[in-house]
Amino acid sequence: MRLESLNFSAKLGLSGFLITVILGALSAVTLIGLLYSQHNSGFNIPDMEKVQSHYSDSALVSSMKGSMYEYVAEDGDIDVIAQWIAEGAKDDAFFKEEVLYIIEEDCQKCHSRKSQMTKAITSMPFSSYDDIVKYTEGGYSWTKMAKTAHIHLFGIAVFLVMVSLVMAFSSYVAWIKIALISAGWIALWLDIASWWLAKFSNVFAYVISVAGGVEIGAVCAMSGLCLLNLWFRLPDAVLESSAQSSD
């Protein structure tokens, strides 16, 4: 069975799926751009420093550098928190006089058990030392890694296997199919493994970026190519010999 030989209704349904995958991938890229750049709208290039921070710094510092950056009054506040954590995150005078002051100013309005602000996060209070110290461990803990990894692996695997299978039934030359399908899966494993490894070396932050890019690129490329194969006549140069036209 080849994609181009499907009936019209099957092509329509498959096209809807592939377009949705592309839109989902672009949405993921936009979200990554927003979370790891200095901007609050539009398509942005992620800042490597923020990517590194997300995967190697403590959750508290990486949030202040990343998704919560807009609520931090000045960059110096982040340095103070980072210094406190680097020195052991102790419940000492520095915490009470410097750290807690910043937390109150920048975080506590929403991160409070009784906050009623529109964006209140009452489930993650920063009201006391015990509340705050939970977010000072550097990088991904085993718990966080296991929680986020299984969700992403299962979720991405579901649509990646479907896109891979559609690609497998396309008419493209074998090396294109093998390259894109392999790239998608290998990039997925590298990406997620690096989330945890990044706490040991910043090199893995670059691996995350590259693998993530390859992963998104492979998914979009497979989806786009399959759409072309479904609806357009393609040049013989990219088709398997059995699918080439005899014009």
Place this chain on the structure above:
Amino acid sequence: MLFTQIEGSYMRRFIKTPVGFVSSLVILGGVLSTTLSTAVQAANDTLASVKADTTITLDGMVEGAWDKASALSVQLDNLPYQANNYGGMSSVNVTVKSLYDDNFVYFLVQYDDPTKSLVRYPWVKQADGSWKQLKGKDQTGHDNVYYEDKLAFFWNINARGFAKKGCDVACHMQNDEGKINGFDQKGIAPGRKYTRAGQTIDMWHWKSVRMNPLGLIDDQFVDSVKDPAVNKNWGRHGDSKTGGGYVNNMNADKTGPAFMNRSQGNVDGYTITPSQKTPFVDTFKPGDQIPGIMSEPFTGSRGDIWTKGDWQDGKWTVEIKRALVTTGDKAEIQDVQFSDLSKAYSFGIAVFDNSQIDHLYHEGVYELIFK
């Protein structure tokens, strides 16, 4: 057709190679990304004030002079707390335009508000002949039922962090124990405004009932006072004044109004202004209302911003005028000074929909520039 045309061409041979194929994908991706980034424009956070050609009349009407200025659109969709009797808007889009001339800067603010709320703490005559002042307090002791529509600008003077996160730097909410700076605020206030020591923020507080009929904004400022024993409003203060203001319209034994408007039912009859002020004589029938507040124009620094707001067909239109540079008492710490027209000035906006303190606000900050 297209693919047929390139058959046999150099492109065909090139794309057949792995390098050629991957390059084609990269180019395609680049084109897609560029298209996307162009389509999704960055948010416009800047209000450009342009030189006015003609005199601006403060009348709450949008005259042709405003066509020259482009509008900044600001979405307000956050509230600081959930008042248990708040019935106002949960989100509103505010548009702002600005003009300036050699001496003054002007603003045109417009926003949709389905309710024109002016009935602030009115006295209502009861069936038994007594008078009752209507109030609708929430769980914090602040009114959201019998109040007035308000609008506020916050202008940075020298507050740390304001240029990045705007009004939020002055906002301090109750902690888990209901305290702010160690003071119990349960049932008193959900939050307070104050800055760090030595830092101030200019606050332009447009009040549709108390000052709009007099053509003035209540010019206030926020400083670092965070002790209610020093100031009951903590860091929030009125600018220096030499006279004027507003007081409750209440008789000595607090059982009814002390004054009334000379002509009842006039268009601005929700406060009592000097020209209308006359001693209360009860010739009213049950259900009649008398304003619960009396207003006199501020003089001095507190009264150096002129305004006129008008509500028509579900929309407030507010025109504002202020000197580029003010010279009143303590103007240097109480007023933002637009003394350098090459600079950007950080500001934030909030809308109070018939609410005493619960206000719609935006996150982040906006900038005013002069062109």
